[in-house]
Amino acid sequence: EIVMTQSPATLSVSPGERATLSCRASQSVSSNLAWYQQKPGQAPRLLIYGASTRATGIPARFSGSGSGTEFTLTISSLQSEDFAVYYCQQYNNWPTFGQGTKLEIK
Amino acid sequence: EVQLVESGGGLVQPGGSLRLSCAASGFTFSSYSMNWVRQAPGKGLEWVSYISSSSSTIYYADSVKGRFTISRDNAKNSLYLQMNSLRDEDTAVYYCARDKVVVAWGQGTLVTVSS
Numbered sequence: 723e724i725v726m727t728q729s730p731a732t733l734s735v736s737p738g739e740r741a742t743l744s745c746r747a748s749q750s751v752s753s754n755l756a757w758y759q760q761k762p763g764q765a766p767r768l769l770i771y772g773a774s775t776r777a778t779g780i781p782a783r784f785s786g787s788g789s790g791t792e793f794t795l796t797i798s799s800l801q802s803e804d805f806a807v808y809y810c811q812q813y814n815n816w817p818t819f820g821q822g823t824k825l826e827i828k
Numbered sequence: 829e830v831q832l833v834e835s836g837g838g839l840v841q842p843g844g845s846l847r848l849s850c851a852a853s854g855f856t857f858s859s860y861s862m863n864w865v866r867q868a869p870g871k872g873l874e875w876v877s878y879i880s881s882s883s884s885t886i887y888y889a890d891s892v893k894g895r896f897t898i899s900r901d902n903a904k905n906s907l908y909l910q911m912n913s914l915r916d917e918d919t920a921v922y923y924c925a926r927d928k929v930v931v932a933w934g935q936g937t938l939v940t941v942s943s
Binding site for chain 1: 872929935936
């Protein structure tokens with residue numbers, strides 16, 4: 723099983739600032755990496771797939787990068803609705819999730 | 829509109845059984861692999877089980893292998909999860925999810941295992 727490790731566990735950022743979230747895989751997953759956003763009481767929402775492709779309807783302030791074992795999700799200018807928990811997920815083989823990064827208001 | 833609606837959750841004693849169902853609509857169900865993903869209270873997401881579009885390939889997380897059985901009925905546009913020998917640690921919201929890159933999620937059904 724591929725282990726996904728996200729950092730930091732909690733990130734405190736002010737609205738309008740940039741947020742950078744990291745995800746590391748225990749072995750290469752090529753570009754088979756997705757990012758999800760989850761708000762309390764809701765199902766996750768797909769943001770990014772293929773490491774860098776935005777899903778339908780996702781604002782341009784969300785961007786993904788990386789390949790192999792190191793990945794980054796960047797939110798360029800935080801809006802109030804962006805404060806949530808973010809998960810990375812590899813789907814190179816049996817899918818696994820990272821433990822999540824909570825993005826909170828500073 | 830793509831819809832996934834789970835049902836069958838509830839309170840069950842340790843060692844008991846439950847069968848979850850997921851009714852799909854708004855897309856060609858038989859063309860997609862399907863999955864169950866769970867989330868324990870206050871915890872992260874865990875992939876539980878995967879079934880290919882034709883049911884020819886099935887995977888389980890080690891945590892549920894031998895206790896849970898995934899199945900589907902393409903004629904009824906439905907996905908199922910038979911859960912036996914339930915444990916406290918199986919308490920979670922169970923989501924039905926389409927494909928390995930999940931655009932479509934259900935709303936989730938809560939399974940509580942407790943005496």
